[in-house]
Amino acid sequence: MLLTRDSENLTMLADYSILLIGAILVNNFVLVQFLGLCPFMGVSNKLEAAMGMSMATTFVLTLAAACSNLTYQFLLVPLGLGYLKTIAFILVIAVVVQFTEMVMRKTSPLLHRVLGVYLPLITTNCAVLGVALLNISKDHTFLESLFYGFGAGAGFSLVLVLFAAMRERLTVADVPAPFKGAAVGMITAGLMSLAFMGFAGLV
Amino acid sequence: MALMRLTSPHAHGPMSTQRVMQSVLLATIPGVIVLTHFFGFGTLINILWGSIVALACEALALKLRRRPLSFYLKDYSAVVTAVLLCIALPPYAPWWLIAVGIASSILLAKHLYGGLGYNPFNPAMVGYVILLISFPIQMTAWAPPRGLGELPGFMEALQACFTPAAYDGVTMATPMDLLKQNNSLLINDLWYQYPQFGRWSGRGWEWANIAFLAGGIWLLYQRIFTWHAPVAMLVTLGLLAAIFYDGGSSASGGSPLFHLLGGATMFGAFFIVTDPVSSAVSLRGRLIFGALIGVLIYTIRVKGNYPDSVAFAVLIMNFAAPFIDYYTQPRTYGHRNKRAGE
Numbered sequence: 155m156l157l158t159r160d161s162e163n164l165t166m167l168a169d170y171s172i173l174l175i176g177a178i179l180v181n182n183f184v185l186v187q188f189l190g191l192c193p194f195m196g197v198s199n200k201l202e203a204a205m206g207m208s209m210a211t212t213f214v215l216t217l218a219a220a221c222s223n224l225t226y227q228f229l230l231v232p233l234g235l236g237y238l239k240t241i242a243f244i245l246v247i248a249v250v251v252q253f254t255e256m257v258m259r260k261t262s263p264l265l266h267r268v269l270g271v272y273l274p275l276i277t278t279n280c281a282v283l284g285v286a287l288l289n290i291s292k293d294h295t296f297l298e299s300l301f302y303g304f305g306a307g308a309g310f311s312l313v314l315v316l317f318a319a320m321r322e323r324l325t326v327a328d329v330p331a332p333f334k335g336a337a338v339g340m341i342t343a344g345l346m347s348l349a350f351m352g353f354a355g356l357v
Numbered sequence: 358m359a360l361m362r363l364t365s366p367h368a369h370g371p372m373s374t375q376r377v378m379q380s381v382l383l384a385t386i387p388g389v390i391v392l393t394h395f396f397g398f399g400t401l402i403n404i405l406w407g408s409i410v411a412l413a414c415e416a417l418a419l420k421l422r423r424r425p426l427s428f429y430l431k432d433y434s435a436v437v438t439a440v441l442l443c444i445a446l447p448p449y450a451p452w453w454l455i456a457v458g459i460a461s462s463i464l465l466a467k468h469l470y471g472g473l474g475y476n477p478f479n480p481a482m483v484g485y486v487i488l489l490i491s492f493p494i495q496m497t498a499w500a501p502p503r504g505l506g507e508l509p510g511f512m513e514a515l516q517a518c519f520t521p522a523a524y525d526g527v528t529m530a531t532p533m534d535l536l537k538q539n540n541s542l543l544i545n546d547l548w549y550q551y552p553q554f555g556r557w558s559g560r561g562w563e564w565a566n567i568a569f570l571a572g573g574i575w576l577l578y579q580r581i582f583t584w585h586a587p588v589a590m591l592v593t594l595g596l597l598a599a600i601f602y603d604g605g606s607s608a609s610g611g612s613p614l615f616h617l618l619g620g621a622t623m624f625g626a627f628f629i630v631t632d633p634v635s636s637a638v639s640l641r642g643r644l645i646f647g648a649l650i651g652v653l654i655y656t657i658r659v660k661g662n663y664p665d666s667v668a669f670a671v672l673i674m675n676f677a678a679p680f681i682d683y684y685t686q687p688r689t690y691g692h693r694n695k696r697a698g699e
Contacts, residue, residue: 201683319680320477328471330422341469345478346676348486352653352669355662 170301172357177305180356183281184313185347190281194314195339197272204318210269211314212307214254214276215285218247219303222286223296243286251277281310317343372581374473378433380581381628384572385440388624391568392444395502395561398514399448403455404440406518410459411439418468434473438462441481441628445621445668446488447499449514451521454495458484478675479635482668489668501529502561505552532559533620533664536611544605544612558619566623573627582631585640586647590626591617593651601659610659622654625667635675642678642685650674 183189190211197207222243230236255273258266276282285306289299321339329338392400415435419426442458462484470476489496500506506527509517517524530538532554539547548554557563577584598613605612616622630636630650637646650670657666 201680316677316680319683320676323477323679324470327475327477329475330469330471333469338470341465342477345466345483345672348483348490349669349672349676351490352486352657352661352663352666352673356656356660 170298173298173301174305174308176357177302178309178312179350179353182309182313182350182353183284183306184310185343185350187284188347189284190279190310191343193275193279194310194317194343195336197275198314198318198321198339201315201318201322204314206268207272207275208307208311208314210272211276211279211281212304212311213269214247214251214273215282215307215310216300216303217254218250218282219285219289219299219306220296221250222246223289223294223299226290227296239290240283240287243283247282247286248277281306313346317346374432374434377581378437380576380579381437382433382440384576384581385444385569385628387568387572388565389440389444391561391565392448395564396448396500397503397508398511399450399500399509399517400444402514402518403443403446403448403450406452407439407443407446407455407459408436410456411435411463414460414463415468418464418472422468422472424472429473432473435463438467438480438484442484444624445481445485447496449498449500449509449517449524449526450495452518454488454492455518457491458488461487474634476634477679479629479632479671482629482671482675485668486672489663497534498526498528499531501527502553502555502559504560505529529553531620531664532562532615533658536615537658537664539607541607543607544609558615558617562620563618566618569623569627573623573631576627576631582633583640583643585643586630586636586650587626589644589647590630590651590654591622593648594622594655597652597655601655610655616655616658620658620665621667625650625654625671629667629671635678637678637681637685639682639685639687641687642681645681645685646674646678649677 177183181187184191184194193207193211198204225242225246226236226239230239230242235242251273255266255270258270258273285303289302292302294302317339320342324338324342333341389400389404412430412435415430416426419429439459439462442462443455446455446458462480465487466478466480466483467473467476500508506529509526513524517526530553532551535547535551535553542550553560555561555563558566573587576582577587595613595617598611598616601610602612603609610616611619626647630647637643653670653673654666657663657669663669
């Protein structure tokens with residue numbers, strides 16, 4: 155009895171780690187699924203800003219994935235309003251972000267100073283809506299949605315932070331005038347996306 | 358404006374770029390000879406044609422940017438990129454494949470970022486990955502090694518390169534491909550059934566790896582690069598292969614010797630990972646850089662879709678190199694240790 159429960163736990167653990175690796179590396183939201191490109195290009199000029207942004211995004215992605223899953227399961231499906239999911243999720247995400255910001259300001263001024271500026275920006279990040287909708291189309295359970303949201307955030311953070319460190323170096327490179335700035339950033343992101351294709355088949 | 362985060366004292370390099378590049382070229386010679394012995398003239402023709410295209414691309418880029426032509430053409434850096442890419446390409450590759458690869462290496466990966474010394478990615482590996490993803494059929498057509506098939510003569514090899522439509526070559530799965538596709542045979546049976554496996558890691562491949570290792574050790578002796586990145590990569594790769602090797606079941610990932618002497622391991626360790634521009638700068642950073650490349654190579658070889666993964670692993674870690682440098686910068690002379698970025 156105990157043994158079977160242990161092995162069940164193990165397979166569950168393996169399932170979740172596959173979900174995580176899939177979301178972080180194999181189907182990375184930025185470099186493979188091309189979601190959330192605006193903050194990827196916009197907030198990657200400085201490493202410190204990128205770190206704040208990535209922490210805030212991971213936080214919101216996990217929370218929003220969970221909340222949108224609950225909304226879908228307990229509100230939209232019982233009422234037969236599944237076709238309204240896009241609009242409903244936009245609303246949920248906006249509320250979650252706003253609510254987080256308010257709670258953070260009251261309870262932890264330090265955290266608010268670090269993440270606060272980025273929170274309103276994240277509302278418009280398409281990766282957040284993308285995770286919520288993908289969770290539904292992949293029939294994820296509540297826990298799976300939570301893990302998938304966290305994995306998406308971790309993958310976004312990884313790529314954003316590495317990219318920011320690289321862009322700091324690119325600012326001192328002797329890049330030809332027409333390619334300076336965002337252009338060479340885009341090309342770098344494209345080359346990175348090529349390299350990430352090496353992860354295909356990992357899970 | 359962001360400044361380079363590396364502080365003095367800077368050691369003065371006694372060698373010019375030209376000398377360094379010449380040494381790298383010389384060190385590839387044993388490997389190229391072994392490859393030519395086992396796979397015929399294909400690699401040599403790749404290198405000759407590739408170098409011509411590389412010099413032309415370099416001249417074009419310099420002309421467009423109004424830089425002095427002869428100064429930069431004489432530093433051999435374009436030729437080194439071409440030779441490294443052409444060694445990695447399958448022998449008897451068509452001319453256009455080589456030209457596309459070299460053009461993406463030199464123009465896209467090197468001059469678009471500002472030329473020699475600024476490229477964040479290894480140019481040869483950018484060319485290789487672009488080709489592998491765009492032309493998978495041509496890129497996986499390896500000729501059979503000597504003893505397992507007829508080797509084409511020099512004229513036939515020329516024909517294979519420049520009139521590929523008229524050339525009817527023979528190809529054979531490489532040991533890395535066979536191990537990847539195998540799902541029912543024990544390792545011993547696999548070695549018994551396919552003569553490509555040779556003694557340790559593939560007929561021809563094992564000797565090519567040993568030759569590149571010899572070239573690499575000579576470069577190390579010449580102090581062209583430090584030992585940190587290649588040794589960290591080889592040790593990690595060997596350790597991982599030893600830990601996960603289960604003695605030869607059908608699901609086994611191959612023995613440590615197979616991984617260390619198979620595919621592009623030694624070539625990657627001493628000629629690609631050691632690229633001074635696109636790798637991490639600090640010595641501690643280089644250890645981390647090399648070790649993570651080893652981890653990625655093993656993971657993708659065993660679990661991923663691609664049979665060999667040196668190019669992917671190097672590009673992914675090139676991407677991470679500035680971040681690694683940021684956190685491993687050495688103590689400033691005369692100051693105490695401080696956290697990075699403060």
